[in-house]
Amino acid sequence: MKGLISLVTAAFALLTVLTFAFFFAANLRVQIINVAKVEYGYHNTQSALLTLLSSTYNQKSISQVIGEYLTLPGYEDIEPILREKLNSILETECYKLSLSSEDLVEPVSGCSPSKYKATAKIILPINNQEFVERLTLVVE
Amino acid sequence: MKGLALIFQAIIVGFFVIAIFLILLGVVAGNILDIRDALEENEQITRTINLAQVVLSSNELCYSDGDHVYRGIFDRDKLEAVESNPNILFSRIRYPSDSDIDNYFIKIEDKENSESWEFKSETSIITTFSVSRKFPVAIRYSEDVVHVGVMEVKISGEKIALKLW
Numbered sequence A: 001m002k003g004l005i006s007l008v009t010a011a012f013a014l015l016t017v018l019t020f021a022f023f024f025a026a027n028l029r030v031q032i033i034n035v036a037k038v039e040y041g042y043h044n045t046q047s048a049l050l051t052l053l054s055s056t057y058n059q060k061s062i063s064q065v066i067g068e069y070l071t072l073p074g075y076e077d078i079e080p081i082l083r084e085k086l087n088s089i090l091e092t093e094c095y096k097l098s099l100s101s102e103d104l105v106e107p108v109s110g111c112s113p114s115k116y117k118a119t120a121k122i123i124l125p126i127n128n129q130e131f132v133e134r135l136t137l138v139v140e
Numbered sequence B: 001m002k003g004l005a006l007i008f009q010a011i012i013v014g015f016f017v018i019a020i021f022l023i024l025l026g027v028v029a030g031n032i033l034d035i036r037d038a039l040e041e042n043e044q045i046t047r048t049i050n051l052a053q054v055v056l057s058s059n060e061l062c063y064s065d066g067d068h069v070y071r072g073i074f075d076r077d078k079l080e081a082v083e084s085n086p087n088i089l090f091s092r093i094r095y096p097s098d099s100d101i102d103n104y105f106i107k108i109e110d111k112e113n114s115e116s117w118e119f120k121s122e123t124s125i126i127t128t129f130s131v132s133r134k135f136p137v138a139i140r141y142s143e144d145v146v147h148v149g150v151m152e153v154k155i156s157g158e159k160i161a162l163k164l165w
Helices: A002-054 A062-071 A079-089 B002-056 B076-084
Strands: A095-098 A103-105 A116-123 A132-139 B062-064 B069-075 B101-110 B116-120 B129-140 B146-157
Touching: A002 A062, A002 A079, A002 A116, A002 A132, A002 B002, A002 B069, A002 B129, A002 B146, A062 A079, A062 A116, A062 A132, A079 A095, A079 A103, A079 B146, B002 B129, B002 B146, B069 B076, B069 B146, B076 B116, B076 B129, B101 B129
Parallel strands: B069 B129
Antiparallel strands: A095 A103, A095 A132, A116 A132, B062 B069, B101 B116, B101 B146, B129 B146
């Protein structure tokens, strides 16, 4: 009887160790995959924002277009221009482009981007209060 | 009779424990193999990102005003030149001969007018793995015309890598 109890105790201990090993290994694998994903996502968000700001619309750089949109009254709606450019370079439609004061491109319905964030400062052309504005791109 | 019942019980419990032990051992071993593949895939993706970083800053492709090279902004004339003679790029940016990466391939696509450029090295080794990732880039036609585009970077070699995500 004593031998049986020892056997059951040993078996239980072994099962506990193996169960912990299983969860540890599964978690480690997820962590390794996440490292590569985060590195790629972070890099792409930074590149997407710089690419967007470097590109042009009607012979003006997008950073200039956003600056003029913020400071000149009655400027055309730039949301479709920005969305079209971002849709073509990002692999997802779940993103948000915003200034400190307003969202320039809102995320599509049902998504709330929060994973990867990139910021850049743009120069405002004519404004007595602010010389620069911070632009933020958040991608899921 | 009681002793016989105990022995019988012990045998049943023993089989049960051995079966669970073997199942768990198999699952843990499978996970360990998955970790090895994940590490390898992670390494190849990191290499792809690193190669992309180098290409995005290279004087062979990026616009330069003479003093500065503009990172991430490709010059259309340079893209044309490298497409007609890929050696301009591959003689400057390449993996060491003892690397397990044999080859890399770059495709740049203008998303505003569907123009594209492809660069392949002349090596024609049959490869057993390839990892590919896309990166946003700007393509400069003139001072007033800069389009958005996507650069696909693909590396290939002889090791086997599994598709994980």
